[in-house]
Amino acid sequence: MTFHERTNVQTSEPMTSVASVSSDQISRSRRPVLALGAVIGAGVVASSCAAQAPQDTWSPAGENAQMIHNLQWPIFAVAGIVGLIVFAAVGYAVWKFRDRGQPIPEQTHGKPALEIALTILPAVILAVIAVPTVSTIFALADTTDTECVVNVTGQQWWWEYDYPIADDGSICGFMPTAGNASPIITSGQMVLPVGTKVLVRGTSRDVIHSYWIPRLNGKKDMVPGRVHYLRLETDTPGIYAGQCTEFCGLSHANMRMEVIALERADFQKWLDNELKPYQAPETAAAKAGETVFIQQCARCHQINGLVDPINGELVVSAPDQFVWSGAAPNLTNLMMRNTFAGATWDLLSPQCRARVWEAAPEEFGERFLEGVTPECLNTVDLREWLRNSPAKKPMYADAEMLEVTDGKTRGMPYLALSEDQIDLLIAYLLERK
Template sequence: MSRGKHLGRLLFVFSMIALLMAGCEEPAKSVLDPQGSTGEEQLTLIKISIYIMAFVFAVVMVIFIYVLIRYRQKPGDDSIPEQVEGSTKLELLWTVIPIILLAILAVPTVATTFSLAEKPSEEEEALTVKVTAHQYWWEFEYEDYGFKTAQELHIPKDKKVYLKLTSRDVIHSFWVPALGGKTDLNPGQTNTMTIDAKKVGTYEGRCAELCGAGHALMNFEVVVDEEQKFDQWVAQRQEPSSQPQTAAQERGEEVFSQNCMSCHAIDGAELERKGNKAPNLTGFGERDKIAGVLENNDENLEKWLKHPDKVKPGSYMPSFDFLNEKDMKSLKAYLQSLE
């Protein structure tokens, strides 16, 4: 087999793989199917850039084909086509045209970028949430209501949400493909963006900046509810049910206080929880995911507690594989009871 044929087959295989991967993304996770006004504005910018690139490609291909045919070598014709090197007109042409095309793209891009970073007006009654990124989890502080959550950002449908983005350690990037583009979170600095959602549902978010070994697993969810249901969720977070109801849960609370309370906080618990080094576990039993990546069930919870670094490499969560079977079962029962 010649090298050319071998290379051609490799290109074909890679093309098919890329095509299949492109089709794996669900609509609710795609920037091409926005579910909010921010995503729609950014999709417009994507379309403008595609149209410009398509126009440039078409013009180049037309010129290329014309030159290929018009100046192809003919039998018996040894003449050399007219040389245009140093042509002032042509050099001005292919300098001015790109500038014009870049201006067409730059003006709406800059305007949209600044617009989405502005705080909504008081008339819009936007919800303000402070987002703090950690290696490798997300903290959401609802400044309007006075509580914090982790890993799940709950917002009401059809309402502007003003996000204040910062980082506790390294540079991260907040990205919910269906709701808005990427915005960096830098230590000691606060960036802002506004998002909203027009459809009820759960949207996947992730860190879009390489931030360490657990970067690919630094996921979170944006849960969008009707405003009435969101208000109910807020009321529940403000008065959470964190008291153990069974003997196993009571023992689990003891295990938690002995091993976990220095890092984790639980609002509404009988014992004061001030840990803020790790995710707030209030309402843990109602979350869809453990550590943002595992389905929330007893088996995965034990897997996470025993071997967190195997689930999410680089995580600062210590291993609790030293707990005996009874204490592990009690701790799981307590955590799953948190509402």
């Protein structure tokens, strides 16, 4: 019997007995399927639980994230209740009126009272939700109470941070102990003082990226040619992890970032360390490594204060001539960071990394400011990176791909460094802190 035939059949046979028998048979046959579905469903729900979730949107660690948290909880509750009611109603209707061979019941069209109610009710719910939502959006867009500005620039596939100098010579409200300030520029990890209202002024050099530190605020797209603002603040020292959340090319998944929150005294130490003059290499290996750096790396990577011993002039990188985005990470104090290559790999060995990440808030600053010591260096990943960076992090190393960028690379190219050169470079970089 086809569907069309059935719609026209008028039967006098009572449906209840047929329905009860078939329902019973069906329920027995479907029990294993339902049980399996329940187990899979429980597994899916359980998989969202994690002991260590550094990018958990449900554990805010600052005023801005707390504002979002305060908003999302009641909205999640309302949406959850509405969702449950809708799913329950749909489930009830599907089960109650399932196909048991019965004729199609008489169709009714239009029920004004119900339709008006189902229009007004969601409108009222949305209107109620809109009030705190709009209020929170405006509060998160406020830039008048800023105490510290950090310029954040995204490019394939890393983040650059620079700290502008205020008219009084301060950076983020901190006066350099040694006197004159010069611009601080770093990458991968943004260092902030706790209890400070920070304003990120973000943009991008190539494609659209998105900056997101889930425990500190919502995400913000960084569009080339535009400047976007994002508030950050936390009261607890520690590391807050993030991830680019706008697909930006081959290594989008390898474009990470971390915010390092330091006590105010520790931030002052970090600031002073960043502003100290260039330290000439001490060991013979490091001195030789400086030469390798100038020959192989300095055309893209800047180390402030580095002087070419051959001509006695400051070494000025020119990444705009070699890299599509026009920029490469400034490596002035590389070993004061815990990560490299877009915060994708750790500069610290697993044990030393755990010591920093798992430090209590009152101990965190001291451990972070130790930087990377020779004993703690993650030589495995760093050596692999220097040996063949495009093999470790996909970066369009194919020559055909470079035709569209006029020969410029996206990210770091393969440099064909020898093992000896890598040893010397590591010796030199280890002293950059």
